[in-house]
Amino acid sequence: MKKRKLGKTGLEISLLGFGGFHLIEIPADQAAGLLNTYLDRGGNYLETAASYGDGESEKKIGEIVKQRRDELILASKTGVRDAEGAMEEIDRSLKNLQTDQLDIIFMHGVGDEDDLKEILKPGGSLEAAKKAKEMGKVKHIGITGHGQPDVLIEALKTGEFEVMMTHFNYFDNFNFPRLEQELLPLVKEKNIGTLCMKPLADGFLWQNVEDAFRYVFSLPIDTVVTGMNNQEMLEMDLKLAAEFEPMTAVEKEELFKNAEELGDYVCRQCKECTVSRQDGENIKDVFRMEGYYDRQMYDGRPRNPADYALRDRLRFWFGDQKLAEKRYKQLEIKAADLLKKTAEFKACKYGLNIKDKLEIVDYKLGESEIMQ
Structure with missing residues (x-):
């Protein structure tokens, strides 16, 4: 070996x-x-x-x-x-x-x-x-x-x-x-x-x-x-x-694009956000805090019991929820602020529905008490 x-x-x-x-x-x-x-x-x-x-x-x-x-x-x-x-x-x-x-x-x-x-x-x-x-x-x-x-x-x-x-x-x-x-x-x-x-x-x-x-x-x-x-x-x-x-590098990008575990929900933290030139860094900050919070595993989508159980078991595996909440509060621009701008955003090259994802982050880390 x-x-x-x-x-x-x-x-x-x-x-x-x-x-x-x-x-x-x-x-x-x-x-x-x-x-x-x-x-x-x-x-x-x-x-x-x-x-x-x-x-x-x-x-x-x-x-x-x-x-x-x-x-x-x-x-x-x-x-x-x-x-x-x-x-x-x-x-x-x-x-x-x-x-x-x-x-x-x-x-x-x-x-x-x-x-x-x-x-x-x-x-x-x-x-x-x-x-x-x-x-x-x-x-x-x-x-x-x-x-x-x-x-x-x-x-x-x-x-x-x-x-x-x-x-x-x-x-x-x-x-x-x-x-x-x-x-x-x-x-x-x-x-x-x-x-x-x-x-x-x-x-x-x-x-x-x-x-x-x-x-x-x-x-x-x-x-x-x-x-x-x-x-x-x-x-x-x-x-x-x-x-x-x-x-x-080409194979790695293909993996990032096609891996089913990343799908059309996990933010790839692109060097240059294709969604918004002005707010791209703020979008990445918000989604990075979601990654800290629960590894972006809860996405509001129905799954079979086995898949749901695995995600539910692993999402808080590292116990970084309090850290995520603390750092999210320190962000100048949060999910609720970005939701007011979604009409200006372009399509994500990985197919993420930015509006839906921001609403979920607001539910996880913001002030929303129910997922919209």
Whole structure:
């Protein structure tokens, strides 16, 4: 399997990484079979977290680690924010994984500025990670985040983290445009190892797996980490990694135009809005706040129960509603203001009904109490 350099860590990491969360869903012998197959086929990155099944994922991976430690890059995560608790969790992870050293320990799921401050302050979990590094228990320190990337951008400016992991996919690219517009250039500038998670947008892109993986493989990231809990899924992902060819700009635009998950509702955040030269930036601001709020998943359209349930489960997955509401209030021009101008707007090149969408945003984030 093709390998890429993991930032400035000196590690070479396989294009496809194995995420350990979904191992808690299957018996230990099946997990072992999948992990061994993955390593036999050239993969070398195994990642888990202390919180996955309260250590169950680590224990299943540990059975493989004790036999094949020299063949793999091993990472786990701690969600504890104080130094004492984080060190205890690191030690428990080492025991569960049957090793004396992690290649990477991640400060896991950093959600906002207050969360980051807890990690960075004296007595915070970063202090434990640094001590563990001095003691040889870990080699490198990383950070993970979900949803809006503002806090990750601030964290990486501190110079404390060698590796960063967050979600990249062709759907959330338009809900959180700073991921690719600002975060990726920053990690490349600082030569920080860059890991992609959620290439299928938490399963939302399940009908378009090949394009979804090809899209993220084509980004300037170092590996794509995904959970695999059956042989069919593993074989498909290994095949996609082995046969990967970078997506061209033309192919990417075709995907943005035709992907059914984007459809004629999700704003593509075009560099130049085709709807209005004067109000285009305001329109994009409003729709970006909708992306923060619920990933533009509620669109007022009837669906079958399975589709509705998936959207309803995932729309608030990252918990950025309050952030969206706060920033929406700070906008000088909101959906209600733009609705007064819709007669002046031109057709969106992606077919979005701007008037309907503005009414939905006003319902979600504005003053409207019912959807018009």
